Amino acid sequence: MALCVEASEVVEIFQWKEIDDLLSETEKEMLKQEIGDILIYLIEISDKFDIDVIDAASYKIGLNENKYPAELVRGKMNKYTGYE
Numbered sequence: 001m002a003l004c005v006e007a008s009e010v011v012e013i014f015q016w017k018e019i020d021d022l023l024s025e026t027e028k029e030m031l032k033q034e035i036g037d038i039l040i041y042l043i044e045i046s047d048k049f050d051i052d053v054i055d056a057a058s059y060k061i062g063l064n065e066n067k068y069p070a071e072l073v074r075g076k077m078n079k080y081t082g083y084e
């Protein structure tokens with residue numbers, strides 16, 4: 001639950017902004033702190049279940065590469081079922 005709250009705090013920083021909008025120094029500081037909060041919770045959860053966080057990320061990237069082949073999805077934002 002705390003992880004969701006921390007993720008929401010990241011979203012809050014970007015609420016009402018366009019993706020390319022720059023962040024103020026204050027917002028960057030807030031983002032840094034929230035990313036730290038999230039990573040701490042992820043590491044705690046990973047440790048509890050004996051999961052290597054870097055291995056998990058690499059594994060998921062591999063799965064996504066298969067699910068979303070670059071030649072099919074580049075420049076699009078459809079769910080994977082939209083490419084079948």
Ligand SMILES: [Mg+2]
Pocket residue numbers: 006009033034037
């Ligand atoms: Mg926080």
